[in-house]
């Protein structure tokens with residue numbers, strides 16, 4: 001480390017990079033944003049970066065032009081199907097990458113990224129803010145402290161009306177891979193992976209709902225996303241090409257070798273009063289008494305939040321509560337700190353990646369058993385083969 005800030009480029013200048021990462025990077029004394037690439041900016045929006053405090057000259061015409069900026073880090077915030085090829089370009093050039101979730105869409109893609117990282121000795125990381133929340137961390141330690149043996153984990157993230165831009169790449173299977181289960185479910189899978197004592201899976205089932213005509217009307221307005229501007233007529237493609245062919249609601253059930261189980265449900269539009277994230281764990285204490293731990297909150301930035309988030313534990317007839325994270329977005333600050341540690345080579349980033357590889361395998365397998373694989377042409381992967 002030379003003492004200068006880490007020179008950072010953003011690839012993709014949509015919601016996550018413009019609203020979440022750029023302000024944090026600009027406020028952080030150890031980072032400097034020196035370049036941006038997004039085809040939309042390059043063709044018609046160059047001046048728009050001025051509103052975000054960037055010089056129009058920082059907008060690159062081509063992805064490769066960013067490499068002229070002597071970069072230390074790239075933040076990949078593109079549609080899901082481009083994560084691998086985008087991050088790979090920078091890893092080949094020795095530039096570390098922070099890749100938005102989902103890390104990529106198949107274990108094969110991750111294997112290729114990993115090979116490119118080994119070839120140049122360059123680290124990469126997936127953004128996993130939810131797993132870095134303080135309340136999630138507390139839940140994890142309470143489970144470890146009190147539960148012996150198998151646990152039954154149930155996690156759900158249900159939004160009232162939160163389809164990200166209906167009709168955009170988010171709702172197209174060929175670009176997003178899947179819908180709510182990969183979008184919100186990825187966060188849940190990262191969080192719950194850390195709660196399972198032995199993550200060796202023995203069985204998996206999954207269900208993916210089909211979109212209805214109503215799905216397209218449930219845009220996440222807090223993102224600035226309204227209902228689809230293109231008419232979406234029915235569950236699939238409309239005559240003008242707007243597509244909604246991913247699940248607005250998905251769930252999976254997994255069993256593990258030690259007797260633990262995991263159920264996940266993620267829904268963009270559900271029958272709930274407020275956007276709710278709930279992670280519940282049932283287990284048994286060393287004294288044989290049943291423990292029930294539950295975190296009820298709202299992950300992410302939606303303003304339509306659980307009013308009194310809570311982390312509570314019940315053992316027999318005794319119950320206790322712990323403080324929870326209440327400031328939306330703090331977990332993204334924690335993510336950036338972790339990225340800084342990766343750049344300083346102080347983070348066991350390959351171990352973290354191993355855990356995210358298991359998350360990828362779980363979701364990849366879930367979509368396959370539900371009959372709608374994330375990447376249709378990927379052949380069946382040998383069970384348990386995780387390349388990290």
Ligand SMILES: NC(=O)c1ccc[n+]([C@@H]2O[C@H](COP(=O)([O-])OP(=O)(O)OC[C@H]3O[C@@H](n4cnc5c(N)ncnc54)[C@H](O)[C@@H]3O)[C@@H](O)[C@H]2O)c1
Pocket residue numbers: 011012013014015016017037038039040076077078079080082100101102127129168183300
């Ligand atoms: N961690 C989180 O909480 C979180 C939240 C939202 C989105 N995400 C993830 O971030 C990624 C982007 O999501 P978003 O909400 O910003 O979507 P978005 O649609 O708002 O932005 C995506 C941007 O990528 C650009 N793009 C398209 N093709 C490109 C290319 N070839 N090269 C560079 N840019 C290209 C688009 O023009 C668009 O501006 C997704 O993978 C999504 O899953 C993560």
